[in-house]
Amino acid sequence: MKHAAVRTGLVAAVLTVALLPAAPAGAVTALDTPRGKDLAMRLVSSAENSTLDWRAQYAYIEDIGDGRGYTGGIIGFCSGTSDMLAVVVRYTARRPGNRLARFLPALARVDGTASHSGLGAPFVxxxxxxxxxxAFRAAQDEERDRSYLGPAVRRAKADGLHALGQFIYFDAIVMHGPGTDPRSFSGIRATAMRLARTPAQGGSERAYLSAFLTARRAVMRAEGLDTSRIDTEQRPFLAAGNLTLAAPLTWKTYGTTYTITAP
Known part of the structure; x- marks a missing residue:
């Protein structure tokens, strides 16, 4: 389900400037800044890796049995969904002859499948x-920004959303992919927009984000997935009205409590 990035236009970007007032001291204004990226990654990592130390995840790789082959790296690039291949292509452009370069033909062959053919323990x-x-860490950072964080933040800004909405979009794209399938980020957003108007359309930001989380939760429950990243992380932030993700932040994912004292 992870495919083409979401694009937004100049008019939407201009509208967004007017819709987003100055944030209070200590708040995060956008997730595409260095501070915002670090905060977004710590929040995502609590659900994806059960730790706030997202920088320790560059080496992570395993098959989690979700039909997408190997899952690895800082946001779970997959051998079956093109983005792991894209990371290795980027890395090889920076560092020709690296140890992963010889697996490029195999990664291309298994794309779209759960197969480990030509990969296996040597690839891991x-x-x-x-x-x-x-150079490998930079390749992962760049692919994260190109395929996930960048599209999520641009779409969120165009919809008139503050940092919490940007994070909610990013987390959804990381898990569901940005494609057009009803179970993807774009499909979830389309469902939410039938339930509530975005701030860019004159709607309430809190009401729209609640509708988005409701739509996403339904998709996750239909797939038999744990929804605590919505129920005990994103919903509490929204209920508190913390649209700018101002610290301190305290939440739970999968029963574990996390706290960020400063962004």
Whole structure:
């Protein structure tokens, strides 16, 4: 379900400037800033990796049995959904002859499947070893920004959403992909927009985000997924009216409590 990025126009961007008032001291104004990216990644990592230390996840790789082959790296790039291939392509452009480069043909062959053909333990070992290379970490950062964080923040700004809405969009794209399937981010957003207007359309930001979380929760429950990242993380932020993700932040994912004292 992870495919083409979401695009927004100049008019929407201009409207957004008028819709987003100055944030209070200590708040996060946008997730595409260095501070905002770090906060977004800590929040996502609590659900994806059960830790706030997202920088320790560059070496992570395993097959979690979701039909997408290997899942690895800082946001769960998958061998079956093109983005793991994209990371290795980026890395090889920076570092020709790296240990992962020889797996490019196999990654291309298994794209769209759960297969490990041509990969296996040697690929896993090479991925983990590459994580010590700054060029590999940069390749993961760039693919995260290109396929997930960048599209999520642009779409959220165009919809008139503050930092919490940007994070809610980012988390949804990371888990569901940005495609057009009803179970993808775009499908969830379309459902939410039938339930409530976005701020850019003159609606209430809190009402729209509540509708988005309701639509996403229904998709997750239909797939048999744990919804605590919505129920005990994103919903409490929204209920508190913390649209700017101002610290301190305290939440739970999968029963574990996390706190961020400063953004």
């Amino acid at each position: 070992a090479a991925w983990r070893a590459a994580a010590s290379d700054p």
